[in-house]
Amino acid sequence: MATKILVIDDKQMMRDSVGGTLQRAGFQPIAAGDGESALALTARHQPAAVITDLKMPEMDGLELLSRLRQQDDQLPVVVMTAYGSVEAAVTAMKQGAFDFIQKPFEGDELVMTIRRAIEHRHLLKENEALKTSTDSTTQAPALVGRSPVMRTLASQIQQIALSSGTVLISGESGTGKEVVARTVHAHSPRRSRIMLSLNCAALSSNLLESELFGHEKGAFTGADSLRKGRFELADGGTLLLDEISEITPQLQAKLLRVLQERQFERVGSSLSMEIDVRVIATTNRDLEKCVQDDTFRQDLFYRLNVLPIHLPPLRQRVEDLPLLAEHFLTQLALREGREAKRFDPDAMKLIKQYPWPGNVRELQNICERASVLTKGQVITAPAIEPWLGTPATLGGGASAQLGLRRLEDLEREQILHTLEQFNGNRQRTAVSLGIGVRTLGLKLKKWKEQSLVPQAV
Numbered sequence: 001m002a003t004k005i006l007v008i009d010d011k012q013m014m015r016d017s018v019g020g021t022l023q024r025a026g027f028q029p030i031a032a033g034d035g036e037s038a039l040a041l042t043a044r045h046q047p048a049a050v051i052t053d054l055k056m057p058e059m060d061g062l063e064l065l066s067r068l069r070q071q072d073d074q075l076p077v078v079v080m081t082a083y084g085s086v087e088a089a090v091t092a093m094k095q096g097a098f099d100f101i102q103k104p105f106e107g108d109e110l111v112m113t114i115r116r117a118i119e120h121r122h123l124l125k126e127n128e129a130l131k132t133s134t135d136s137t138t139q140a141p142a143l144v145g146r147s148p149v150m151r152t153l154a155s156q157i158q159q160i161a162l163s164s165g166t167v168l169i170s171g172e173s174g175t176g177k178e179v180v181a182r183t184v185h186a187h188s189p190r191r192s193r194i195m196l197s198l199n200c201a202a203l204s205s206n207l208l209e210s211e212l213f214g215h216e217k218g219a220f221t222g223a224d225s226l227r228k229g230r231f232e233l234a235d236g237g238t239l240l241l242d243e244i245s246e247i248t249p250q251l252q253a254k255l256l257r258v259l260q261e262r263q264f265e266r267v268g269s270s271l272s273m274e275i276d277v278r279v280i281a282t283t284n285r286d287l288e289k290c291v292q293d294d295t296f297r298q299d300l301f302y303r304l305n306v307l308p309i310h311l312p313p314l315r316q317r318v319e320d321l322p323l324l325a326e327h328f329l330t331q332l333a334l335r336e337g338r339e340a341k342r343f344d345p346d347a348m349k350l351i352k353q354y355p356w357p358g359n360v361r362e363l364q365n366i367c368e369r370a371s372v373l374t375k376g377q378v379i380t381a382p383a384i385e386p387w388l389g390t391p392a393t394l395g396g397g398a399s400a401q402l403g404l405r406r407l408e409d410l411e412r413e414q415i416l417h418t419l420e421q422f423n424g425n426r427q428r429t430a431v432s433l434g435i436g437v438r439t440l441g442l443k444l445k446k447w448k449e450q451s452l453v454p455q456a457v
């Protein structure tokens with residue numbers, strides 16, 4: 001079904017001409033000759049956007065605009081203004097018009113403006129959907145583990161959840177930083193409000209800035225419409241900033257200001273906004289070291305490190321392995337509506353010996369793979385052995401050998417070996433190891449810098 005656009009003008013010729021252009025562009029125009037019928041048609045047809053003349057005899061465009069906005073404040077209204085009447089256009093924009101277009105205009109210009117209006121509405125709706133969906137699913141995620149560290153962590157989380165202080169969660173990739181962040185939010189007084197997240201490593205600096213703080217329409221090329229940033233959208237709730245070590249010095253300064261003053265401006269705006277957002281940041285790098293290396297601001301580090309949580313790697317909480325494995329197998333079974341499979345004692349022994357460089361995520365991955373590929377109910381050691389490092393590092397008597405070697409060396413060997421198996425395909429290597437492809441990239445980059453791996457990988 002074509003998207004409906006309401007066209008309002010007291011002149012039949014103008015209605016026909018605008019309507020014709022919109023129709024040729026694939027829209028379904030609905031025409032109204034005055035404000036009253038426009039309001040009635042809006043209620044009946046729920047158009048995606050409205051384009052109206054400003055000067056009309058009975059109800060003028062500005063009055064119509066305000067009545068339309070009372071009916072539906074997200075309905076984008078484009079006003080058509082006479083050539084040279086900039087003032088009228090400015091007034092309309094101040095009163096909430098989405099955009100204006102000056103007569104006489106080209107068909108292309110009209111179609112572009114309408115498309116932008118629709119896109120804008122789409123974004124608003126998406127944001128709303130995002131809010132409701134997160135609201136309704138703010139249940140505490142399962143944080144499995146009964147090892148001493150995990151017990152301490154659980155009570156620490158309860159304490160931390162009660163305050164609004166900034167939390168810094170550190171730990172290797174896949175240790176459960178996000179689960180912990182969600183647990184904090186789910187136990188906090190903000191639990192009925194939104195929790196949003198953003199991966200700071202995934203975006204370029206400019207994009208990240210506008211994702212965080214939003215931008216005004218026209219703030220830069222491509223900024224076709226106003227966009228609210230995550231800080232604004234998460235107001236009253238929690239914002240999770242993943243891989244915080246990756247932000248540029250310029251953004252570090254901006255972030256420092258939000259944390260200090262709870263204020264920020266959208267990109268391209270001088271208007272300060274006050275917000276109440278709890279920030280949780282995660283890092284898999286040692287931020288203190290980043291401060292020493294001058295890549296991370298010390299003042300920002302202190303602002304973030306108000307309530308620190310450190311997640312030890314999985315190899316340091318071996319007691320949790322059986323419980324976690326069982327948890328993942330049960331989850332999978334529930335998802336597929338069948339009985340849960342289990343590891344036999346030899347398989348469990350192997351699991352306990354393996355150093356898990358990809359941490360909990362890697363374990364989850366192995367459980368899933370084993371569960372899918374095992375025909376019976378019991379998963380045996382030979383079934384999982386090929387996925388857990390090379391026999392040379394893990395075979396008989398391997399634990400003694402393991403103790404003498406640095407884990408990072410083992411990890412590097414394992415990664416190189418897997419890369420070779422997949423002919424250098426990083427995506428497949430990362431999936432197979434249960435780590436993110438970016439994490440893999442970062443590791444390789446670091447090792448290349450230290451000349452620990454060939455430059456060609």
Ligand SMILES: Nc1ncnc2c1ncn2[C@@H]1O[C@H](COP(=O)(O)OP(=O)(O)OP(=O)(O)O)[C@@H](O)[C@H]1O
Nearest residue numbers: 142143144172173174175176177178179284360361
């Ligand atoms: N204690 C735990 N109990 C249950 N599931 C866990 C636990 N820890 C981690 N997981 C699961 O392991 C996977 C990885 O965890 P998560 O995404 O929180 O790790 P992360 O530390 O944020 O990793 P990265 O640094 O790569 O972003 C997720 O699917 C998560 O649900």
Ligand SMILES: [Mg+2]
Nearest residue numbers: 177178242282
């Ligand atoms: Mg994470």
